[in-house]
Amino acid sequence: MASTSVGPPSRSDMANDSYPPIQPGASLMLALRLQDRPILLIGGGVVASQRLYFLLESGAHITLVSPSPLEPSIAHRISDPSTSSQIKWHERPYLGRTDPIKVSDFDLVMTAIDDNPLSAQVCEMCREERVMVNVADIPPQCDFYFGAQIRQGPLQIMISTGGLGPRASAMIRDIIRKALPENIEESVKGIGSLRSDLRKRAPGVGGERGQQRMDWMKDLCDLWGLEQMTRFNDEETRRFVLDQGWDNGKMVSPTEVKGKVQKVGQFWEQVKQFGHTQLAAGVSGFGAGLAVATVATIYLTRNAAR
Amino acid sequence: MASTSVGPPSRSDMANDSYPPIQPGASLMLALRLQDRPILLIGGGVVASQRLYFLLESGAHITLVSPSPLEPSIAHRISDPSTSSQIKWHERPYLGRTDPIKVSDFDLVMTAIDDNPLSAQVCEMCREERVMVNVADIPPQCDFYFGAQIRQGPLQIMISTGGLGPRASAMIRDIIRKALPENIEESVKGIGSLRSDLRKRAPGVGGERGQQRMDWMKDLCDLWGLEQMTRFNDEETRRFVLDQGWDNGKMVSPTEVKGKVQKVGQFWEQVKQFGHTQLAAGVSGFGAGLAVATVATIYLTRNAAR
Numbered sequence: 218m219a220s221t222s223v224g225p226p227s228r229s230d231m232a233n234d235s236y237p238p239i240q241p242g243a244s245l246m247l248a249l250r251l252q253d254r255p256i257l258l259i260g261g262g263v264v265a266s267q268r269l270y271f272l273l274e275s276g277a278h279i280t281l282v283s284p285s286p287l288e289p290s291i292a293h294r295i296s297d298p299s300t301s302s303q304i305k306w307h308e309r310p311y312l313g314r315t316d317p318i319k320v321s322d323f324d325l326v327m328t329a330i331d332d333n334p335l336s337a338q339v340c341e342m343c344r345e346e347r348v349m350v351n352v353a354d355i356p357p358q359c360d361f362y363f364g365a366q367i368r369q370g371p372l373q374i375m376i377s378t379g380g381l382g383p384r385a386s387a388m389i390r391d392i393i394r395k396a397l398p399e400n401i402e403e404s405v406k407g408i409g410s411l412r413s414d415l416r417k418r419a420p421g422v423g424g425e426r427g428q429q430r431m432d433w434m435k436d437l438c439d440l441w442g443l444e445q446m447t448r449f450n451d452e453e454t455r456r457f458v459l460d461q462g463w464d465n466g467k468m469v470s471p472t473e474v475k476g477k478v479q480k481v482g483q484f485w486e487q488v489k490q491f492g493h494t495q496l497a498a499g500v501s502g503f504g505a506g507l508a509v510a511t512v513a514t515i516y517l518t519r520n521a522a523r
Numbered sequence: 524m525a526s527t528s529v530g531p532p533s534r535s536d537m538a539n540d541s542y543p544p545i546q547p548g549a550s551l552m553l554a555l556r557l558q559d560r561p562i563l564l565i566g567g568g569v570v571a572s573q574r575l576y577f578l579l580e581s582g583a584h585i586t587l588v589s590p591s592p593l594e595p596s597i598a599h600r601i602s603d604p605s606t607s608s609q610i611k612w613h614e615r616p617y618l619g620r621t622d623p624i625k626v627s628d629f630d631l632v633m634t635a636i637d638d639n640p641l642s643a644q645v646c647e648m649c650r651e652e653r654v655m656v657n658v659a660d661i662p663p664q665c666d667f668y669f670g671a672q673i674r675q676g677p678l679q680i681m682i683s684t685g686g687l688g689p690r691a692s693a694m695i696r697d698i699i700r701k702a703l704p705e706n707i708e709e710s711v712k713g714i715g716s717l718r719s720d721l722r723k724r725a726p727g728v729g730g731e732r733g734q735q736r737m738d739w740m741k742d743l744c745d746l747w748g749l750e751q752m753t754r755f756n757d758e759e760t761r762r763f764v765l766d767q768g769w770d771n772g773k774m775v776s777p778t779e780v781k782g783k784v785q786k787v788g789q790f791w792e793q794v795k796q797f798g799h800t801q802l803a804a805g806v807s808g809f810g811a812g813l814a815v816a817t818v819a820t821i822y823l824t825r826n827a828a829r
Contacts, residue, residue: 244554381715409687506812
């Protein structure tokens, strides 16, 4: 993996005056917070419905411009009470420059229509107004790309191949999905709750205290591991760890905490993370070993008897 | 994994009138294309250096505002010929509203400074001008978050926990890194080259042809798998597959293609993907089976002899 981007230089890198070379051509990967933000979505087909889904999950306020008929899932989201308030539907084609709906009133603009001249016009308008735009399927008219995604509660993972291979992105997503621990969502929620409690106990942004909080949290995460972090969903456990650990300026290990102790040692934790394929391999190997030794023994004793 | 977001509804979902419920609170995960785009970065410490690294890889033109002394890696990037043209450094503190550098001249603004009142002012200015802003460590002043990242050439993966646990994001990234096939970058590049050749052979955006291209590429990817896709880095192989497959409206399997044939069947491909832990488990199991059978045989024959 010679060209793996190693990320920003570490302290040891800097001490040695060695900096990882910059490999150009990357996207900047971001997680946008769109709660209540205005987004313009032009189109009413399958691709538009996919965009709409992710926009709804982000809490955006979507202005949808498309004539009928709409893709059924879009029609559903417009009429369903749980999502209808997030969508304002203008039942007509978008008119480009003459349209009363102005791209400059939005944070992002997305088109997913089969009208290339209109898409190009929308793209032009957005670039004049400095509004980020995505024209489905036309990379030069995209200021940003979508990718394959995984979401488990607060955990979100995105796989992008820079437009080279959407199917490859989806296949890599499937590999990642299988690799994630089963209760990863509980781990993330647990550590989030602990972090939140710690901020209340030791408030303030940045500075020395902020650094202390970060260092303590990092060391704790490394000590507990993802599996044990699920225990931080329990308020008593969090309080104990903060009282015994943070307040005394030290670490608290998983075995020191009473209550709903998951009696899984380091070894079993790794076994669990290994998953089923390794277990199957081990059992099969064991069976094969038994069989081979038994056959060999029978063969050898027969020969000895002769 | 009950709350895994299943993504936009599939065709079968829609046929059954069942739509996955929207789980609010998500970020919108995007890959931004920032080649030659103007970005404002305020700050000169460790966090600013991390931002700078990713901005440089994205090809952005960075206006950096920070007094001396700069973090050594930042100073290096400013002076190094390979990156100096991408950075314009203003050696002074940012002055907020009175600063001649206007946030509205930029696509994104990032601050990474230990000055909370100034950060808050910059955030305010950006929100007035509708410029997306990220204030390091203060989530309410962030229109977007960064996450843990993996990059291998054109493949980029981002892990976000919505600010709940940066250390957890990094730990999950390490899990993913181990799960990725070793030559995944070659797979992505290969499929990208094939896709590009196909577009030249059958140009045009959208419509029926666009759909045909997408369908053919998807079926081909599913048939070949990530490992075999590495062969598409060879021009002859691509030409053969397009001539025999696309031009005849059919599929071409990996075994039908001559040249640098990797004689790995489906089974061995899976074995390779399994990795070392499963092999170790199988061998250990085999050895344990041998041992148990041997000991049992000795014990039984001794008992039989008495």
